[in-house]
Amino acid sequence: xxxxxxxxxxQKTFNNLRRKGKVTEADLRDxxxxxxxxxxEADVNFQVVKKFVKTVRDQAVGTDILDGLNPAQQxxxxxxxxxxxxxxxxxxxxxxxxxxxxxxxxxxxxGAGKTTTTGKLALKLKNEQHARPLLVxxxxxxxxxxxxxxxxxxxxxxxxxQEGTDANPVDIVRRGLAQAAENKNDYVFIDTAGRLQIDxxxxxxxxxxxxxxxPDEILLVVDAMTGxxxxxxxxxxxxxxxxxGVVLTKLDGDTRGGAALSIRAVTGKPIKFVGQGEKMEDxxxxxxxxxxxxxxxxxxxxxxIEKTQRDFDQKQAEEMNQKIRENTFDFxxxxxxxxxxxxxxxxxxxxxxxxxxxxxxxxxxxxxxxKDMEHMKAVVYSMTPQERExxxxxxxxxxxxxxxxxxxxxxxxxxxxxxxxxxKKMMNQVSKGNFNGLDGMLGK
Ligand code: GDP
Numbered sequence: 024x025x026x027x028x029x030x031x032x033x034q035k036t037f038n039n040l041r042r043k044g045k046v047t048e049a050d051l052r053d054x055x056x057x058x059x060x061x062x063x064e065a066d067v068n069f070q071v072v073k074k075f076v077k078t079v080r081d082q083a084v085g086t087d088i089l090d091g092l093n094p095a096q097q098x099x100x101x102x103x104x105x106x107x108x109x110x111x112x113x114x115x116x117x118x119x120x121x122x123x124x125x126x127x128x129x130x131x132x133x134g135a136g137k138t139t140t141t142g143k144l145a146l147k148l149k150n151e152q153h154a155r156p157l158l159v160x161x162x163x164x165x166x167x168x169x170x171x172x173x174x175x176x177x178x179x180x181x182x183x184x185q186e187g188t189d190a191n192p193v194d195i196v197r198r199g200l201a202q203a204a205e206n207k208n209d210y211v212f213i214d215t216a217g218r219l220q221i222d223x224x225x226x227x228x229x230x231x232x233x234x235x236x237x238p239d240e241i242l243l244v245v246d247a248m249t250g251x252x253x254x255x256x257x258x259x260x261x262x263x264x265x266x267x268g269v270v271l272t273k274l275d276g277d278t279r280g281g282a283a284l285s286i287r288a289v290t291g292k293p294i295k296f297v298g299q300g301e302k303m304e305d306x307x308x309x310x311x312x313x314x315x316x317x318x319x320x321x322x323x324x325x326x327x328i329e330k331t332q333r334d335f336d337q338k339q340a341e342e343m344n345q346k347i348r349e350n351t352f353d354f355x356x357x358x359x360x361x362x363x364x365x366x367x368x369x370x371x372x373x374x375x376x377x378x379x380x381x382x383x384x385x386x387x388x389x390x391x392x393x394k395d396m397e398h399m400k401a402v403v404y405s406m407t408p409q410e411r412e413x414x415x416x417x418x419x420x421x422x423x424x425x426x427x428x429x430x431x432x433x434x435x436x437x438x439x440x441x442x443x444x445x446x447k448k449m450m451n452q453v454s455k456g457n458f459n460g461l462d463g464m465l466g467k
Pocket of ligand 1: 132133134135138273297298300
């Protein structure tokens with residue numbers, strides 16, 4: 024999960040600050056130093072860190088927050104706002120042409136995830152807009168690249184235009200576009216060649232393809248796990264090619280998050296999507312505000328709800344939302360959720376999207392082993408139907424009986440019921456519009 028270290032450090036810094044009754048100028052200086060170190064440790068670009076810290080400090084001093092109410096919380100808010108701004112403030116949607124087709128040129132270094140991302144994005148457009156994309160295989164240098172794109176096309180049931188590896192890439196693109204016109208494809212993805220590093224010949228070829236195709240979008244795919252190298256790559260490609268946006272891949276494996284926080288500020292170009300896994304469905308729109316919430320450990324409930332709706336049966340998801348709104352979510356629903364959540368990915372990552380959970384002491388005690396999920400289910404299965412529907416009746420003797428039935432210690436049953444209640448309360452709050460948990464942190 025991205026930003027683990029940064030979240031932890033920032034939360035520690037803010038907790039220290041909150042503990043103080045009054046925040047002095049020295050406290051503010053210490054806090055800003057901590058934030059600076061936390062960002063540098065997360066591999067955020069040095070210049071970006073410098074500007075970030077200066078802006079937050081200037082605002083903290085300029086608005087006299089030390090004398091106002093809740094200075095600690097106000098500093099959290101300033102940091103949140105600056106994080107959102109650094110990552111681009113608003114979502115950057117995919118460019119769309121007035122004419123068909125919309126042409127999207129995909130670029131990136133070898134191994135960044137260009138071919139995979141091409142497939143993910145084509146699938147997304149197909150699913151969400153009933154688009155009819157064509158993929159054009161213009162990477163003729165890596166022998167397996169054409170085959171790989173063909174395989175991706177088969178997986179998502181999208182046609183691929185290819186001429187093997189003997190033709191000239193610019194000619195392939197020209198003929199691919201002609202084919203798209205003939206077949207009335209509404210999107211064309213050009214999968215261009217990658218290299219291990221930026222070189223003149225590659226850039227010339229990409230420029231030639233750009234001049235021919237006049238793409239509506241030049242998306243650069245960079246690997247988040249390479250940190251500042253990803254940022255330098257983005258800068259290099261942007262200088263030569265004037266890209267229109269970035270896709271940041273492998274965010275699922277990047278614990279630091281420096282690239283996500285630096286790319287926009289360094290290149291001026293927005294991150295439009297993030298790749299968060301190897302499956303074709305694992306591509307999400309990049310939302311600067313939600314990412315900032317996640318960095319500050321305030322959860323990302325909107326993404327969680329969207330993920331739920333995407334991965335879960337739509338009808339069931341709606342039923343669940345209604346139950347949360349009406350506060351009738353019970354242990355039967357809890358087990359349904361556990362079953363579905365098991366298909367969604369690592370439990371820790373999911374829980375951290377829930378506001379307050381990243382830093383929730385109750386969560387720290389839980390080792391999110393798949394075995395634990397089975398234990399939780401065993402506990403629920405040992406409840407009577409009445410108990411599942413009405414958890415309030417779970418008195419100590421019932422809890423002892425349930426523990427014995429499930430073969431788990433009573434403390435575990437108690438802990439689980441407590442977590443269930445916390446989760447229910449939190450979900451209900453979120454359904455009332457308290458989305459990012461910021462209100463709670465600001466003491467409103
Ligand atoms: P290309 O050389 O840029 O076309 O890269 P590929 O599309 O072949 O991807 C290289 C490797 O990265 C493959 O093993 C992909 O499955 C993997 N990959 C791509 N995107 C992601 C992602 O978002 N998360 C993870 N975990 N792996 C990814």
